[in-house]
Amino acid sequence: MKSSLVTIHRIIQQVTFMAALSCLVLPSVEGSPIKVFVLVGQSNMQGHAHERTLGALLEDPLTAPILGKVRDAQGAAIRLDRVWVSSLSSGGLLKGSLRIGFGASDEKIGPELGFGVRMSEALNQPIVLIKAAWGGKSLHTDFRPPGSGPYRFNETQIQQLKKQGKDVEEAQSIRSEASGVFYRQFMDHVHQSMNLLKEESPFGAGKEYTLSGLIWFQGWNDMVDRGVYPQRGQPGGYDDYSRLLEQWIRDVRQDLNAPLLPIVIGVMGAGGPVASYREDQQRYSAIHQSFRDAMAAPAQLASFKPTVKAVLTENCWDMELTELRYRERFMNQEIQARLKSVDARQLGKDEKDALRLEIRQKNFSQEQWDTLQSGVSNAEYHYLGSAKIMVRIGVSFAQAMLSML
Numbered sequence: 001m002k003s004s005l006v007t008i009h010r011i012i013q014q015v016t017f018m019a020a021l022s023c024l025v026l027p028s029v030e031g032s033p034i035k036v037f038v039l040v041g042q043s044n045m046q047g048h049a050h051e052r053t054l055g056a057l058l059e060d061p062l063t064a065p066i067l068g069k070v071r072d073a074q075g076a077a078i079r080l081d082r083v084w085v086s087s088l089s090s091g092g093l094l095k096g097s098l099r100i101g102f103g104a105s106d107e108k109i110g111p112e113l114g115f116g117v118r119m120s121e122a123l124n125q126p127i128v129l130i131k132a133a134w135g136g137k138s139l140h141t142d143f144r145p146p147g148s149g150p151y152r153f154n155e156t157q158i159q160q161l162k163k164q165g166k167d168v169e170e171a172q173s174i175r176s177e178a179s180g181v182f183y184r185q186f187m188d189h190v191h192q193s194m195n196l197l198k199e200e201s202p203f204g205a206g207k208e209y210t211l212s213g214l215i216w217f218q219g220w221n222d223m224v225d226r227g228v229y230p231q232r233g234q235p236g237g238y239d240d241y242s243r244l245l246e247q248w249i250r251d252v253r254q255d256l257n258a259p260l261l262p263i264v265i266g267v268m269g270a271g272g273p274v275a276s277y278r279e280d281q282q283r284y285s286a287i288h289q290s291f292r293d294a295m296a297a298p299a300q301l302a303s304f305k306p307t308v309k310a311v312l313t314e315n316c317w318d319m320e321l322t323e324l325r326y327r328e329r330f331m332n333q334e335i336q337a338r339l340k341s342v343d344a345r346q347l348g349k350d351e352k353d354a355l356r357l358e359i360r361q362k363n364f365s366q367e368q369w370d371t372l373q374s375g376v377s378n379a380e381y382h383y384l385g386s387a388k389i390m391v392r393i394g395v396s397f398a399q400a401m402l403s404m405l
Contacts (some may be wrong), residue, residue, distance in 0.1 A: 034203060035212035036128040036194065037119065037401070039112055040143075040186050041266070043135035043382060045217040046089055047103030047110020050377035051077075053387040054100070054109075059371070063391050069117050070100055077101070083116040084202040086193040087131040088185070097202075102131065109387060111217060111266070114394025122402050126203050130193045132186035138221040139241060140228050141175065142182040145248040150176035157227050183248075187255050211258055213401045216245075217266030217313075217393075220381055223291040233287040238294035246298045249308065262307050262404035264397050267295045269314030270381050276319060278326060309400040313383075316392035321384055324364075324372040331363040 039045055054071060057063040070078055083098035094102065098116045103109040112129055120127050137143060141151045153161070153172055161168050190211075197209045222228065222241050231237035245265070253261050271281060274289045296310035335356055339347070347355070360369065378385025383393070 032125070033208040033210040034126055034128060035119075035123060035405075036130060036197070036209050037115070037212060038190055038214040039110075039115070039129060039131040039133070039217070040214065041133050041217035042137045042219075042221065043104065043133070044220070044268075044270075045110055045131070045133035045215075045266075046135055047108050047112070047133075047390055048378040048382040048385045049103065049109050049387040049390040050385055051100050051107050051109065051387070053375055053377050053385060056371070056375040056386070056388045057391060059375075060388055063114075063388050066114060066117055066391050066395075070113060080116065080120070082120045082126045083129060084126070085112065085116070085129045085131060086189075086196075087112075087129075087133075088189045089132070090134050098129065104135065108385075109390055111215070111390055111394035111397055113387075114391035115215070115398045116394070118395045118398035119401065122398065123405075128193075128197065128202070128209060130190050132189045133217075134182060136221055137182050137218070138225065138228075139218060139244050139248065140222055140225070141179055142221075143186070143218065143248065144180040144183060145244065145251040146180055146183065147247045147251045148244055150179040154228075154230070156230050160227070183251075187252075190256065211256060211261065212405065213262040213264070214252065215264045215266060215397050215401070216248075217397075219268035219291065219295055220270075223268060223287065233290055235290070238291050241291070242294045242297040245295065246301065246304075249298060249304065260307050262401060263309075264400045265295060265299055265308065265310045266393065266397060267292050267310050267312050267314070269312055269317060270383055271314070272317035272319055272322060273314045278322075280326075307404055309404060311393075311396050311400045313393050313396070316383075316389050316396055318375065318384070318386060318389055321372065321375050321386060324368055325376060325380075325384065327363055328372060331359060334363075335359050 054067060057067040069080065072078055077100045079097040079099045081097050085094070085096060085098050085102055087094045087102050089104070091105070098112065100109055100113070101107065102112050110131075110133070112131055116127070116129055134142075144151055153168070153175065158168055161171055194209065194211065201207045201209075222238075223232070226232060229238055229240065249263055252263075253259050268288075268291065271277065271284075271288065274285045274292075277285050292312070292314070296312070298304055299308045299310035301308075338355060338359065339352065342355075364372070375386055375388065376384045383389045
């Protein structure tokens with residue numbers, strides 16, 4: 001039954017994704033300003049899909065065409081000269097033509113890959129991506145919009161600080177200073193990058209550049225913070241996030257002098273649709289769903305609707321990988337139990353390897369094992385470090401943006 005559900009869900013994903021890919025290519029207008037798109041957020045905007053998972057794109061006809069754009073037949077990375085990237089992250093500033101390596105490390109990718117390929121093809125002209133992303137950053141403090149003022153501890157947090165014997169005023173002062181630090185860093189990066197484009201145009205002298213859209217992909221640190229959101233998982237428990245994101249959008253548009261800037265909200269979807277959660281995931285379902293609803297809420301405001309769209313990244317999830325990862329956990333538990341029962345200290349390396357292989361072959365066919373190894377490179381909260389998922393997300397962001405252009 002479970003395998004049937006996975007198959008059905010995968011078919012739905014493919015139909016949805018194929019519909020997204022079927023949008024018309026926009027005609028290129030000679031001499032028109034080159035469009036610039038901003039990508040901002042935390043670790044999943046950074047991107048933790050290792051390049052070794054790129055081969056899995058070929059297993060899906062929906063993502064397979066992207067692979068040939070970024071890697072040649074010998075496996076060497078290809079630079080996409082029609083997409084220029086200026087990326088600021090924990091590793092510093094990285095600039096150049098779009099390629100593998102603009103993720104969280106020079107071996108990883110984020111949504112920028114699928115987004116850049118799809119946008120440049122659909123617009124039929126060069127584009128620029130300005131990316132700013134850091135792991136482990138919140139909206140309530142790190143990216144806090146200036147219009148919301150500094151973060152203020154709630155009463156529950158104040159009482160907790162007192163129990164810990166901490167100076168509340170000092171703690172509040174430190175939190176106030178931290179409020180909006182990464183908002184300002186990302187904003188400075190956008191302004192500096194736009195100015196540099198005029199001075200060091202990557203597409204030739206005399207080109208004009210126009211800020212055309214922004215993607216926000218963040219959320220994990222807010223979702224798991226029970227101190228900031230003590231009612232999380234309950235109706236209205238994440239309303240403060242919705243209000244903060246609404247203010248963030250208004251402040252970004254004001255600071256960028258772009259009152260109608262198209263904005264895509266990438267709604268957290270690690271784990272896939274809540275309705276498809278396994279029994280062991282159900283304890284998180286209310287929290288995850290209420291947070292996703294809160295993230296998407298600003299896109300429903302009448303004043304935002306024409307120019308703000310929410311993309312449910314849960315629809316880009318790979319349920320087959322979830323099933324295989326779940327099975328792998330039980331396999332590892334069985335291996336540990338067997339090793340313990342025979343006293344692993346008395347076994348040589350070859351004997352241990354043989355035991356692991358025996359248990360693995362009992363749980364996985366070779367094809368299933370290869371799919372798991374080639375498709376996963378990180379944890380669930382990093383979308384399994386799956387290039388296939390990341391490319392789907394990037395393309396979905398592009399489709400939402402194109403619908404607003």
